[in-house]
Amino acid sequence: MEGHYGDGLCEGSVEGCLSTDGRWTRIRDIQALNYSLMCRRLWDIVVERSDSIWVKWIRHYRLCNSSVWTVNIRVGSWAWRKLIRLRILIEPHVEYLVGDGHSFSLWHDPWHCLGPLIIDFLGDPSSRVREPKMH
Secondary structure, eight states, rough: OOEEEEEEEOOOOOOEEEEEOOEEEEOSSSHHHHHHHHHHHHHHHHTTTTTTHHHIIIIIITTTTTTTTOOOOOOSSSHHHHHHHHHHHHGGGGGOTTTTSSOOTTTTTSTTTSOOOOHHHOOOOOSSOOOOOOO
16 A cells, blocks of 8 residues: 555555654554544534534535434445445434534434434435425
């Protein structure tokens, strides 16, 4: 695997990577590292990190009136589908505080032990036909 990874240049296998300051570092499990980095991006979407242009773009163009928990997993690019599939890894670590309700969705967020209530009451939202959203 040759190419850039983080701030280092990987040469040969993923077992040894040379960082930009000349020290060797080890990446033992590249898949676990990738999951960790992808879950961080997904976490940024869930907590609505407002200083990220990427999160704002995702919320506006990918999620629209949905949430990470109920968005159709079959729509979007390969990378988007892979990212959304990781939501099962972070869901057990999310705790909801309703507060003023600004960033909380009674229907779409998995605050209940059943998960997102919209799925239990209305079925899978990705299987329904929706009217197009007009801007």
